[in-house]
Amino acid sequence: MKTFVSTLLLLLLSPGLLLAQHEIRGRVLDQQTGKPLAGVNIAVEATTSGTTTDAEGRFVLALPAEEASLLISYVGYVRKTVPVQAGQTALNILLEPDNILLNEVQVVGFDTHRKLQETAGSVAVITEKDFDRTNRISLKPVLNTIPGVRVDQSNLANTRISIRGAGVRSNFGIRNLKIYVNEIPITEADGFTRIEGLDVATLGRVEVIKGPASSLYGAGTGGVLNFQIQRSAYNENSLSVGALGGSYDLARLSTTYRIGTDRFNAALTAGTQTFDGYRAHSTDKRRFFTGSLQYFPSEKQTITVLLNQTR
Known part of the structure; x- marks a missing residue:
């Protein structure tokens, strides 16, 4: 009897529930x-x-x-x-689409944009985290981690780089390799490059192209190194001072100014660096000024100015 009454009440209330939606x-x-x-x-x-x-x-x-x-x-x-x-x-x-700030993604080095996994040639990438594991004084400790790449430095004023043997016979400087900084070539017409004046502390990324793919940058090129200077973060406007000391009387003092907006990005660094070296005639004393200025007139246009002076 109780079951019958409960069922009857449920049937009577069901139309009300249906009407409530x-x-x-x-x-x-x-x-x-x-x-x-x-x-x-x-x-x-x-x-x-x-x-x-x-x-x-x-x-x-x-x-x-x-x-x-x-x-x-x-x-x-x-x-x-x-x-x-x-x-x-x-x-x-x-x-409304949401503008989310993501980590910067760069694919550079070929005539068409493609993922690193889809690249047939051998391409190695050194990121800012890799640089942070070193003292940012020399390229040697970070580039020598790449298979097929060898960096020799008798002192900070003489750097030799070879990729799979290309450039190994150069007595000083870099030969048979194309060097770019922020997509701007700095290799001379005879294939010779000096990068000792490049401040390693300002670098945020290096792309190394090995093998036949490097021929996209010119005939007879044994490899390509594309250095990218650190970019300022969006809406950043900062001034920082850095100091570094080490063995063999290594001392470095620098000042960096950064600014980043929708249309403009700049990073300027100036300072001094001294290093007595671990052998005779390896003393390095320099005053440096490095700058990267970028202006974006539109989404498809970028004007880049590089500033570099070392004394």
Whole structure:
């Protein structure tokens, strides 16, 4: 008897429960392009109800009879809360793209952009973290970790680099290798390059291209090194002072100014460095000034100015 009464009450209340809800249909679009967004998460606030949009950006959702709020979320777009009136059956939602600052991604060294894993040639990349593991005085400890690359330095004023044997016969300096700084070639017409004046402390990335792929930069090129100077962070405006001391009377003092905006990026470093060396005639004393200035007139244009003076 109790079971019969409970069933009867449930049947009597069911139409009321059904009448307490209504169905709403809608579509989610990109605010800038008007294109439909698939897979957008739509949840009813303060409930466990929800759904996602289909390939055309459409959705169907059952809502309570009273007013409700929909929570809209999608990767790459700003979260949005949309109120729904009681009895409302149709709704179009526009989502605004969210500008998220991500780590910088660079793919350089070929005529077309491609991922490192998709590159047929041998390409090695030295990042800022690799530089931070050294004292940032010499390229030798960081470049010698790359297979096929050898750096010889009798002192800080004489650097020889060879890639798979290319350039190994040079008595001083670098030969048969193309050297770039921020995509600007610094190799002379006869194939000779001196990089002793390049301040290692200002570098943030090095790309080393070995093998036949380096021929994209010129016939007879045994390899390519593309040095990238550290860029200032977005909205950065800072002035810093650095000091370093080490064995053999190594002493370095530098000052760096950085600024980064939507259209302009600059990093300027000036300082002095002395090093007595571990052998005779290896003393190095220098005053240096290094700068990288970049102006972005548009999304497809970049004007770069490099400043480098060492005495």
